Amino acid sequence: MQSLPKTLAxxxxxxxxxVARLLDEDPEAAYAYSKIALRLASxxxxVREAGGFAAYANQKYSEALAEFRAARRMTGSVELWPVMADCERGLGRPEKALDMAGAPEVHKLDKAGQVEMRLVxxxxxxxxxxxxxxxVTLQSPELAAHSVQPWTARLRYAYADALLAAGREQEAREWFAKAVESDRDGSTDASDRLAELDGVEFMDALDEREGESEGEGAPQGEGVNDAQDPSAEDGEKD
Incomplete structure (x- = not known):
């Protein structure tokens, strides 16, 4: 933005x-700010890249793809290649995404970008x-590596999810467990998926206490709803 006047910049x-601050917690607000930035400095x-990510977060895949392409033309970088391919998926064109996964641009990506492309x-x-x-696509040295990288949890999670979808539940459980081990920042819900496979149910302690309090206030032998609805006695329903 060095080419812009100071005030405009x-x-x-x-x-x-x-945009960066709100992208995860309030995508719609982030999108609104991105549109302002685009009007000021398209x-x-x-700015085009930020607009792309804001549109992507709001599932506006056609718009996101256009912004990413514009940013790529301006910089010549292949960094956005995986998310551009994922936009093609969002637009219902998985074949196009696969074509991009086999393109020469993939070899120019860094390791994180190549893993992202594999996920797409x-x-x-x-x-x-x-x-x-x-x-098979997810099976790679990065998946089996012992060292934990920023992409490890997501890669293991995707692999576990694919195994589960294929009916390979025991293997899926093992990989969800590995995803939990590597998910240091809580980027996935692997722990919840693992608990679900193990048949573990979680109860909200606050809801439980509220339920007990309500029960204490009701007359013995009479439910709260029955006391409020006379029709409950003879089984009539609204």
Whole structure:
């Protein structure tokens, strides 16, 4: 944004900060800020990229793809290639996403980008009903590596989920457990999925206490709803 006048650059920067801050917790508000930034500086690559991610977070995949393509033209970078492919999935074009997964641009991605591309390709396979192919796509040195990387939990989670969808429950349980071990920042719900497979049910302690309090206030032998609804005595319903 160095090419922009100082005041304009500051206005754009403020809106981009808000996009980044709100993207996860309030995607709609982030999208609104991104539109302001785009009106102010649509020829800035960072603004087009932010607009793309804001649109993507709101499932506006066509708009997101257009912004990502614009940013890529401006920078020449392949960094956005995986999320562009995922936009193709969002638009119902998994075959296009798979074509992108096999393109030369993938070899120019860093390790994190290549893993992300693998996740997108596996998702495209699942979109097409090719569960076994999705499982094979996720099988990689990164999946089996002992060291935990930023992408490890998501990769293991996707693998476990694909195994479960294919009916391989025991294997899925093992990989959900591995995802839990590597999920240090809570980026997945692997622990909940694992508990579900193990038949563990969680009860909200606050709800339980509220239920006990309500029970204490009701006359013995008479439910709260019955006391309020005379028709409950003879089985009539509204």
């Amino acid at each position: 500051e206005d754009v920067a403020r809106n981009l900060v808000m 020829r800035v690559a960072a 390709a596996a998702g495209a396979r699942r979109d097409m009903g090719q569960l076994d192919a999705a499982i």
